[in-house]
Amino acid sequence: MKQDNAVFDQVLKADPEQFLKEWLSEVGRSGNASAGAGATGLADARELLGALAAAVAADADLKNLQDAAWARTRSVLAALSQSRAAQGASAGDTSYFVMALKRPLFIGLDKHLGSDPKAAFDAAWTGTVLIDQLAQFTASTYQRMREDVIARQQQELLELSTPVVKLWDGVLAVPMIGTLDSSRTQLVMETLLTRIVETGSELAIIDITGVPTVDTLVAQHLLKTVTAIRLMGADAIISGIRPQIAQTIVHLGIDLQGITTKASLADALQLAMKKAGYTITRSKA
């Protein structure tokens, strides 16, 4: 066993319970309750300490966390940051939990090497490097988990917000909700055009009541969609243009010539029925 590893092995195995106690009291000192997290904190700390002691005893390279001997420690840390991320703990608290390891480690090193300042200093440096790596690993894993969550939510939002509904025989409607960006428009265009082919509908109504703002880019996306629908041999109506949006469109000088626009979905449906040759009568007065 390497010399550093031998010292660390002694420190970690001398009195594990005392070590854990000092660790958690240091975590508690951060003043943030979620950092320690009570019983789970103790269980997490014990598991991490076990993995750490095993890796040190297996003669792992203390200055390189990518060493194969650290595999178990890495998976314990990954599980730790995953569960913390799911519980909503902040990245700072999560990495502080690991950083707090320094305190009991240095106390242990002091006990073992107190008489030899040079050796104690070297061991302390190695310990700092090791724990910084552990903390960094935790923080980056944590961040990756959060990014995964965000990416999944974005995808869900994208799928959630583009239903194509059949209003009448030969009339489709897409109620657009949220800001229109290129990827949204692309998805709407694809689903709408596919549905037009499937159903043989001659008219598509794009309702933009749920679109908060219309700028030149959004207008361009809308124009593209309408042009694509026209190329397929169907017609498009844009409905749900609110007064403010109508003003913005005119002020920006966006040219919506050649596109049928209606104030509400009801108006659009009425026009659609008229084009298809239907007349609506009310049987009761």
Add this chain to the structure above:
Amino acid sequence: MERIPILRMGRALLVTIQIDLQDQVALQLQDDLSAQIERTGAKGVLIDISALEIVDSFVGRMLASISGIARVLDATTVVVGMQPAVAITLVELGLSLEGVRTALNVERGMQLLTAGFDADDGIQRDD
């Protein structure tokens, strides 16, 4: 070289594109079609592109110019059965094919053409 057949249906010409259009074939089609319109006095051209899956700007431009040529020779062009992917590609290429009429399928395209014939002239043939 492959040639795209042009069929005559009453007063309209029917062109069904079933293969990926090479530039040469497209040019040949343009020549053949203008000759046929002139020869038969057709009033309508129906181009069915439902089997066409890949387009480039050349093919897009070709559709627009066929329509232009036909109009000069007094025939209406209807492009039918465009696939969603093709429509999106053409829009992204900036080709909106202004002035080209479109329909969802051959049946509706034919309706569009015959409605145009009826409105066009009062002279009705008794056949």
